[in-house]
Amino acid sequence: MGRSPCCSHDAGVKKGPWTEEEDKTLVEHIQKRGGNVGGWRGLPKTAGLNRCGKSCRLRWTNYLCPDIKRGNFTEDEERLIITLHASLGNKWATIATHLEGRTDNEIKNYWNTHIRKKLLRMGVDPVTHQQLPPNQSHHHLPEALLWAAAAASLGGMDTGALMQAQLLQQLLRTIGSNNDATNLVANLAAANAVLNSSGSMVPNLLLQDQMNCLQPGYLCNTSNFAEQHVVQQHLTNDTSPGTSSFAAAEQAGQLCNTAASFAPHDAAPQLPAQEFACLLEPMTELPDLCSLESDSFWKEILEDSYRL
DNA sequence: AAGGGTTTCAACCGCTCATAA
DNA sequence: ATTATGAGCGGTTGAAACCCT
Incomplete structure (x- = not known):
């Protein structure tokens, strides 16, 4: 089919922002006809508007129609x-x-x-919805921490969870780069002090995800981390106060991105969340609410990671 | 306060689709 | 089967609002 002649090519037809008077004319015309436009092409003439039909349709459907909801997206x-x-x-x-x-x-x-x-x-390709490769990802560690901090400040994540996110990222960085663990241990000590002073409770589910993440072989599948988090949350019917499922998924996504950037290059292809959930290895036994009271737990994990 | 850069979103443009003749 | 036409869609633009220095 050939392209239709565009009415906007008509000489003298007004373009640009609509005036209040034009809006009023268009609304009254359509309401007078009981909302039945008839044909958009002929509407401007019958309504007395110096606009093309296309422009009238757009103005009505995108702005003037009374069914349109205004305000921010939820x-x-x-x-x-x-x-x-x-x-x-x-x-x-x-x-x-x-x-x-x-x-x-x-x-x-x-x-x-x-x-x-x-x-x-967040390091997610908006076209494919897949994890971007590290070299194409806009995501990097400091920004992830800023996001986590923002989430915490909005009440979506408590300070304990934020600290856990930081710790996990430090840990993964150390695992991935094989650098010495001095900084990590120092951070763990600092985190320990913060947690002890604030008495924060770390969301158990987040910890479980993190522990899974540290298990041998998991890094091959880290691109599924966000999905896995959602599945687990669903299964455990988590209702931790202050942690909405969306915020949790987002925060899981952050962790996922970091983890994925350190994953082996020959990582296995992604699996659907449901299939992957069945393949999960048994969870690591967690320390008591991960109080971080005992550095030995973390040191053991670190030592294990070096053996991988 | 000013002005330069950035973001937002209403509106436009060009195309495809559906359908009537 | 072909053609003409109107409607609708998605990409893009640009003016206004907003932010930062």
Whole structure:
């Protein structure tokens, strides 16, 4: 089919931002017809607007239509967009049908200005939704810590969890680089002091994930870490106060990214979360609420990691 | 306060799809 | 089967708002 002649090529047709008067004219015209537009092409003439039909349709569907919901996207909406985008791609109109009151244009803009950047910062390719290779990832350790700190400040993660995230990242860095463990031990000591002084309780589930992460062979599958976290959370019906599932998944994603960047290059292909959950090795026996009272537990893990 | 850089989002453009003739 | 046309979609643009120095 040949391309249709665009009405915007009409001489003298106004373009650019709509005035209040034009909005009023368009709304009154459509309401007068009981919401039945008829045909957009002929609408400007019958409504008395010096606009092309296309412009009228866009203004109505994206802004003036009374069904449109205004305001910031909720956490649930954001999660739904990401989920739908993973399966549908840039099918904004289709995605919009799943979010009541949101337009395709609004979702597209929100994706490009917020979600896309957020995923990139987390080291996730916004097109494929897969982990970016370390050399392409915008993610790096200090930024991960900033994210964790931001999450903690918003109440999504307590300080104990934040410290755990830092510790895990330090540990993985040490494992990956084979550097000496001096800094890690020093950090562990510092963390110990902080935890002892604050009395923070470390979310048990987060610890379990971290412990799994440290087990031999796990690094080959770390790209599934975020999914695994969600599956485990679901299975254990975790309801830790102050840790929403989304925040937990995000924080798990952070840890996943770091872990994946140190994974062997011949890492096994990814498995669906459900399949992977069945393959999980038995959990490591955790110390008492991981109080970090005893450095020996961590030292043993470190020693094990050097033997890998 | 100013001005330069960045971000946001309404609106446009060009294309494809669906359908009537 | 072919063609013409309107509707709708997704990528892109640019003005305004916002932020930073």
